Amino acid sequence: MRTFFLRCLAIIIVVALTACRRPSDLGEAAAASAIENKGSDTMVNLALAWAESYQTERPDVRLSVTGGGSGTGIAALINGTVDIANASRAIKSEEREKARANGIEPVEFVVARDAIAIIVHPANPVNQISLTQLSAIYRGEITNWRSVGGEDRPIVLLSRETNSGTHVFFLEHVLRLGKKDDKSLFSPDTLLMPSSEGISAEVRQNPNALGYDGLGYVTPDMKTLAVAQADGEPFVLPTIATVNDQSYPIARELYMYTLGQPSGQVKEYMDWVLGPEAQKIVAELGFVPVR
Amino acid sequence: MPEVSSQKSVVRGQRPEVRYGSGAEFVIEALIRASGYSAILFVGLILIFLLKESLPAFAEVKPEALFGQRWYPIEGHFGLLPLIGGSLIVTLGATAIAVPFGLAAAIFIAEVAPRWAREVLKPLIEILGGLPSVVLGFMGMLVLAPFIRVTLDTPTGLTAFTGSVLLAGMALPTLVSVAEDALDAVPKSYRDAALALGATQWQTIWRVTLPAARTGVLTAVMLGIGRAIGETMTVMMVTGNAARMPTALNALFLPARTMTATIAAEMGEVANGSAHYHVLFTIGIALFVISFAVNLVASAVVFQQQKRSQRLLS
Numbered sequence: 300m301r302t303f304f305l306r307c308l309a310i311i312i313v314v315a316l317t318a319c320r321r322p323s324d325l326g327e328a329a330a331a332s333a334i335e336n337k338g339s340d341t342m343v344n345l346a347l348a349w350a351e352s353y354q355t356e357r358p359d360v361r362l363s364v365t366g367g368g369s370g371t372g373i374a375a376l377i378n379g380t381v382d383i384a385n386a387s388r389a390i391k392s393e394e395r396e397k398a399r400a401n402g403i404e405p406v407e408f409v410v411a412r413d414a415i416a417i418i419v420h421p422a423n424p425v426n427q428i429s430l431t432q433l434s435a436i437y438r439g440e441i442t443n444w445r446s447v448g449g450e451d452r453p454i455v456l457l458s459r460e461t462n463s464g465t466h467v468f469f470l471e472h473v474l475r476l477g478k479k480d481d482k483s484l485f486s487p488d489t490l491l492m493p494s495s496e497g498i499s500a501e502v503r504q505n506p507n508a509l510g511y512d513g514l515g516y517v518t519p520d521m522k523t524l525a526v527a528q529a530d531g532e533p534f535v536l537p538t539i540a541t542v543n544d545q546s547y548p549i550a551r552e553l554y555m556y557t558l559g560q561p562s563g564q565v566k567e568y569m570d571w572v573l574g575p576e577a578q579k580i581v582a583e584l585g586f587v588p589v590r
Numbered sequence: 591m592p593e594v595s596s597q598k599s600v601v602r603g604q605r606p607e608v609r610y611g612s613g614a615e616f617v618i619e620a621l622i623r624a625s626g627y628s629a630i631l632f633v634g635l636i637l638i639f640l641l642k643e644s645l646p647a648f649a650e651v652k653p654e655a656l657f658g659q660r661w662y663p664i665e666g667h668f669g670l671l672p673l674i675g676g677s678l679i680v681t682l683g684a685t686a687i688a689v690p691f692g693l694a695a696a697i698f699i700a701e702v703a704p705r706w707a708r709e710v711l712k713p714l715i716e717i718l719g720g721l722p723s724v725v726l727g728f729m730g731m732l733v734l735a736p737f738i739r740v741t742l743d744t745p746t747g748l749t750a751f752t753g754s755v756l757l758a759g760m761a762l763p764t765l766v767s768v769a770e771d772a773l774d775a776v777p778k779s780y781r782d783a784a785l786a787l788g789a790t791q792w793q794t795i796w797r798v799t800l801p802a803a804r805t806g807v808l809t810a811v812m813l814g815i816g817r818a819i820g821e822t823m824t825v826m827m828v829t830g831n832a833a834r835m836p837t838a839l840n841a842l843f844l845p846a847r848t849m850t851a852t853i854a855a856e857m858g859e860v861a862n863g864s865a866h867y868h869v870l871f872t873i874g875i876a877l878f879v880i881s882f883a884v885n886l887v888a889s890a891v892v893f894q895q896q897k898r899s900q901r902l903l904s
Contacts (some may be wrong), residue, residue, distance in 0.1 A: 368858040377861065397861055429724040460831070461664045462859030484662050487672070489829035490748055490845050493855055497731070497827070504736045507745050 333361040334565055338372020338385030340495060341413060341513040342553055344589050346385055347582050353571060360564055369464030376556055377401055382565050384556040387413065387464030387513070405556040410572055412587035414514040414537035415465060415473075415549040417524040418498075420506040422496075424451040427525040427534035430473060430548055437474045437508065439486025444507070456489040457498045457510035466491075468551050469511055514542075515585035542587045551585065610820030627752035644875050657873070659846070660835035663856065663866045672833040673873065676750065676846035677880075679836045680825060684761060686820040691758070692765035696810070699766070700797050701775035712770065719763030719800065730756045735828055742843060748830035750846035756824050760877055761814035768813055772806020773799060805892050812888035814821035816881055819850075826851035849873045 343366035350362035372384035377398045390405055398405050417428060425448055435441045436454055445453045458507055459466045475481035492498045498510045502521045514537050517523055524533035528548045541547040561569050571577055578588040647656075651668050656667025699711050734755060735747030742751075776799050784794040800807065830845025833852075853870050860867040 368859055374861055394861070409730055455746040462660070462856060464651060467664070482665070484660070484665065484667070487660065487834040488832050488845070490832050491847070491855070492831070493826055500733075501748065502815050503747065505739060505746055527694065 301491050302412035304585065307402075317377075333363060334383065334568060335363055335381040335435075336383045336385065336515075337367060337375050337381045337429045339369040339387040339553070340366040340459075341387040341463075341465055341515070342385040342411075344515065344552075345581065345584050345586060348584060349577050351369075352576070352580060353568060356571075360568070362589065368460070370462040370555065371442040372435075373405075373556065376405055376558060377403065379403060379558065382441060382558055382562060385550065386554045386556060388467050389554060392554060393478045394406075404559050406560055408555045408557070408569060408573065409552045409589055410555050411581045411589055412542055412579075413546050413551055413553050413588070414542045415469065415511050415551070416514050417526055418502050418510050418512060418517060418521045419524060420502060420504075420508055421520065421522045422506050423449060423522060429527040429530050429532070429534075431530055433473050433513060433526070434476055437469075437485055437489065438483050452507050454509050455501075455505060455507040456486060457501055457508055458485060458489050458491055459495070459512075460491045460493055465511070465513060473511075473539075473549060513586075517585070528568065530541070537585050539582065550587070552589075621788060623875055631745065638848070640817055640871055640875050640878060643794070644871035646866055647749055647865065647872045650865040651869060656869070659835050661852070663860075663869065668865070668869045670869075670873065670876065672835045673847055673849045673852050674839075674876065675836040676829070676833070677848040677850070677877075678839055679846055680750045680753045680757065680829060680848055681815060681819045683751055683842055684757035685811075685815055686902075687754060687758035688761040688814050688818070692762050692810070692814065694775060695762070695766045696769035696807075697795055698798070700770045701791075701799060712767070715763050715766050717763075719767070720761070722759075723821060723829075726756050726760065727824040730828040731826060735752040744843050745831060746845065748828055748845055749843050750829055750836075752830040752840050753846070753848070754842070756828060757818040757821055760821060760824065761817045765810045766816035768810035769807045772810065775806065776802045792879040808891050809888060815884055817878045819876070819884070820856045820878060822848075822850040826854055831855065852876055880884060 321342055334352065338346075343364065346364045350364050354360060354362060354517055369386035369431045371382075371386050372381065373386055373390055373394050375381045376384035377394060379401065384405070390407065395405060417433065419425060423444070425444060426448055432441065432447050436447070437456060437458075439456075441447065442454055444450055444454055458469070461467075470485065471477065474485065475483060490501070492501070495512055495516045499516065499518065499521065502508045502510045523536060525536045526548055533546075535541050535547045537547045537549075542550045555569070555572065557569065573590065578590060581588045629811050647668075655668055656670050658667060659671055660667040660669045661672050664783065682820075691787065695715070699708050699715075703711060719848075730752060731748075737747070738752050739747030780798050780802055781794055784798040785791075789797065825848050827849065829848060831847045831851055832845035834844065835845040836842075836844075836846065853873055856866070857870055860870060
């Protein structure tokens with residue numbers, strides 16, 4: 300009995316000692332080579348795929364990727380809690396000023412391109428829509444599918460939350476048609492969904508729904524509409540080809556912002572992201588490579 | 591009676607000895623007192639923190655703008671009315687569903703159901719209260735919302751009503767459990783007297799037992815409402831989050847945006863110290879005031895009830 304207790308005690312001591320040692324080792328490794336990467340939900344799958352692929356190549360580098368929205372990522376960069384912020388919109392001038400006030404100069408990299416797909420329920424007979432129609436619908440001026448060639452059904456407007464870069468891009472380039480002095484807003488009846496998945500779930504089951512989301516998030520169980528730049532222009536479906544030749548009207552650049560000019564590990568990672576291997580992953584995930 | 595008084599004298603005799611005889615007693619007493627007071631201290635500190643973070647909002651945003659009908663913070667529209675309206679309509683809807691169902695369930699369990707059914711039902715209902723709200727929200731989004739859209743023929747299933755139904759489901763376990771305890775605490779002699787006077791079982795429940803347990807039942811209702819107004823995750827997932835003013839009764843069957851969902855959805859994104867940030871804390875103050883008012887009303891009612899029963903006894 301006594302030897303049993305002694306053995307137990309010995310085991311406990313050994314376990315405790317190893318347990319004590321491990322965190323400090325990990326802590327040192329993390330301090331030496333952890334890259335914090337946060338931001339756009341549109342880009343989170345892409346950023347994760349990049350991080351996984353990079354880590355198999357460079358097992359000594361630790362990358363942590365989180366989503367939350369472009370605004371969240373840039374806010375974290377301004378507060379200095381991340382090394383790289385992902386954003387599906389360009390940084391705003393007031394955000395840049397706030398960063399400068401904190402002594403940080405965000406450096407911009409265009410890492411991929413993305414098309415915003417207009418999605419509806421598969422049973423919706425509408426196949427195409429123009430930007431002017433989309434603008435009128437999201438302002439709340441058109442409220443029935445009949446007005447755009449569909450059935451006599453109310454239109455349920457779906458949008459991402461206001462912290463999403465996709466939301467801001469859509470507001471500026473579709474709802475306001477790129478006019479800077481236009482101050483019109485989303486109709487108050489617009490449903491603001493906290494996630495891409497919220498939009499997908501509603502579009503899949505509701506024939507009244509009209510939503511938008513990054514091309515990378517469109518699945519075969521929803522229908523993508525062809526979009527025309529203006530009434531009378533040709534209707535174009537979003538594909539890699541139509542985004543690259545710029546015939547699809549709702550496309551944008553995806554950005555990464557670093558804390559000042561990148562150096563060391565962050566610079567190596569950014570070089571890799573813009574290299575051929577990472578850009579191949581961009582195409583695989585339904586986005587459009589930049590080079 | 592003599593027994594009780596003799597016990598009292600024993601306690602009285604022992605008390606000074608224990609008090610001065612052991613330092614541990616003093617420490618324990620002090621600790622208990624400190625933990626009691628700390629609750630007040632924490633509420634006070636939270637209020638001070640909320641005020642400190644929210645007061646700049648009144649300087650940065652015109653007060654009349656806070657009473658605007660448009661909430662679109664990234665362009666400086668800070669009207670709180672649609673959010674307050676959204677919270678009220680979802681909470682009132684939840685109360686209207688939960689109170690009748692909850693009371694009926696509590697009465698059935700306490701007064702009607704046989705003993706074995708009661709022993710099965712009560713724990714089952716309490717388990718329901720342990721469901722994480724995000725799970726309920728997910729089920730609401732994928733199951734309840736499509737069902738409501740088809741059966742009620744609304745444009746979308748993501749409505750204030752969907753949120754109300756789920757919140758009612760979350761408030762029910764608390765409500766049933768507390769109300770049942772209150773009904774159970776009514777002395778058996780009350781029921782026996784009513785039945786002896788020739789009242790039916792229904793008359794006994796409605797005229798005697800329920801009024802006698804009124805205090806506890808009211809507490810149950812208030813706790814249920816408190817649970818509903820503070821709930822965040824579920825409503826964010828199923829109410830559609832459209833910040834529209836509820837102008838007519840049909841607003842219950844249209845999307846709504848609650849105060850809690852707004853804070854949860856936007857707090858992660860705001861720049862520290864911006865007007866938007868301060869306004870979000872103002873919403874927090876509004877929530878604090880509302881739940882404080884609900885609690886105040888509840889305790890006022892309970893207090894009044896106590897005075898009344900004291901009068902009756904004297």
